[in-house]
Amino acid sequence: MLERYSPYDLFSTPNPIFEYERRLLHRLHPKHKGSFHGAIQIAFTLSGLLLISCIIGTVATSRTGSVVGAALSLLLLAQLLATLGVDLFNVVGTIFFWRTRSNTETLDLLRMTQQDDEQLLLAYQGAAEMRSWRAMRIETIIRLIIPATATIISLLLLPAILTALLYLLSPNTIYFLMLALTFLLLCLRMIVLYVREPLVRMRVVVTLSMWIGSRIHDATSATLISSLIVILLRLIQFVLLYVLISITWRLLEDAGSGYGRNPLGVMLWLWLLILGFAPLVRWGYQMARGWLLHQIAATLRA
Numbered sequence: 001m002l003e004r005y006s007p008y009d010l011f012s013t014p015n016p017i018f019e020y021e022r023r024l025l026h027r028l029h030p031k032h033k034g035s036f037h038g039a040i041q042i043a044f045t046l047s048g049l050l051l052i053s054c055i056i057g058t059v060a061t062s063r064t065g066s067v068v069g070a071a072l073s074l075l076l077l078a079q080l081l082a083t084l085g086v087d088l089f090n091v092v093g094t095i096f097f098w099r100t101r102s103n104t105e106t107l108d109l110l111r112m113t114q115q116d117d118e119q120l121l122l123a124y125q126g127a128a129e130m131r132s133w134r135a136m137r138i139e140t141i142i143r144l145i146i147p148a149t150a151t152i153i154s155l156l157l158l159p160a161i162l163t164a165l166l167y168l169l170s171p172n173t174i175y176f177l178m179l180a181l182t183f184l185l186l187c188l189r190m191i192v193l194y195v196r197e198p199l200v201r202m203r204v205v206v207t208l209s210m211w212i213g214s215r216i217h218d219a220t221s222a223t224l225i226s227s228l229i230v231i232l233l234r235l236i237q238f239v240l241l242y243v244l245i246s247i248t249w250r251l252l253e254d255a256g257s258g259y260g261r262n263p264l265g266v267m268l269w270l271w272l273l274i275l276g277f278a279p280l281v282r283w284g285y286q287m288a289r290g291w292l293l294h295q296i297a298a299t300l301r302a
Contacts, residue, residue: 015119015122015123015126017119017120017123017124017127018122018123018126018127021123021124021126021127021130022127022130025127025130025131042141046141046145046148047145047148047149047151047152048152075142075145075146078142079139079142079143079146082138082139082142082143083139083198083234084231084234085135086135086136086138086139086198086202087201087205087227087230087231087234088227088230089132089135090132090135090136090202090205090206090209091205091208091209091223091226091227091230092223092227093128093131093132094128094131094132094205094206094209094210094213095209095212095213095219095222095223095226096219096223097124097127097128097131098124098128098209098210098213098214099213099219099222101124118297120300121293121296121297121300124210125206125207125210125293128206128209128210129202129203129206132202132205132206133202135202136198136199136202139198140195140198140199143194143195143198144195147191147194147195178267182267182270182271182274183252183270185274186270186273186274189273189274189277189278190273190277192278193277193278193281197281200282200285200286201285203285203289204285204288204289204292205230207288207289207292207293207296208226208229208230208288208292209222209226210292210296211292211295211296211299212225212226212229213226214296214299214300215299244273244277247269248269248270248273251265251266251269252266
């Protein structure tokens with residue numbers, strides 16, 4: 001999943017500036033690189049520990065609902081703090097990295113090595129992404145805990161779920177079964193998007209920070225403005241997500257009353273989200289990143 005995305009993909013031929021930055025980062029952080037498979041292993045380990053803790057808490061207190069609610073609240077709070085923390089970390093790191101690399105004397109000297117502005121920009125963008133990779137990976141691990149926990153619970157309850165489906169299967173329940181399977185497919189699609197979103201968001205935040213840093217010469221002001229823009233974008237994203245969840249929940253409630261007031265409309269809405277939401281989000285991030293890169297290149301040429 002994450003292995004398909006790499007700063008190395010920015011270059012069709014080896015870039016000496018990027019290679020220099022990569023070696024420098026490797027000397028500073030010898031264990032910097034981590035695979036997505038390693039993140040999955042860590043997430044499943046944490047999920048197992050979380051389930052064991054919940055079982056122990058339930059046995060000790062005899063309050064299953066309170067223990068599960070506290071665990072979910074803790075996970076959601078950790079993911080919210082991780083999202084904001086990683087964004088701000090990437091902003092600060094990218095601003096100060098860009099400020100040390102983008103002064104006029106350095107760029108003029110690098111241009112003498114027959115590197116055009118586009119290659120210089122891609123080299124520094126790739127280096128900034130590498131420096132932000134570790135924080136992004138931590139957020140990805142935290143986001144993986146809930147899907148990993150749900151997977152473990154589903155596997156444990158799979159025989160009971162299959163038995164219940166066999167007993168409930170009848171001509172009158174075919175519509176609800178199809179609706180449940182469609183909603184399950186939507187959940188799986190959203191989980192994939194939820195896990196991959198930190199990567200594409202990290203690339204946009206890095207590019208946004210480089211653009212602000214190229215326009216505002218004071219590092220403190222650039223950091224403050226970039227942080228405010230990132231927080232504002234996150235708030236807008238949360239509002240839009242809340243609206244989509246509210247619409248979907250309302251339609252599912254309608255579908256559950258009297259076999260649904262508009263079953264075809266519910267199915268169409270779910271399939272629209274399955275087929276269109278993730279590509280639309282990915283396209284939005286790509287368009288924003290491309291526009292920001294164009295603006296940075298124009299600033300470098302000025």
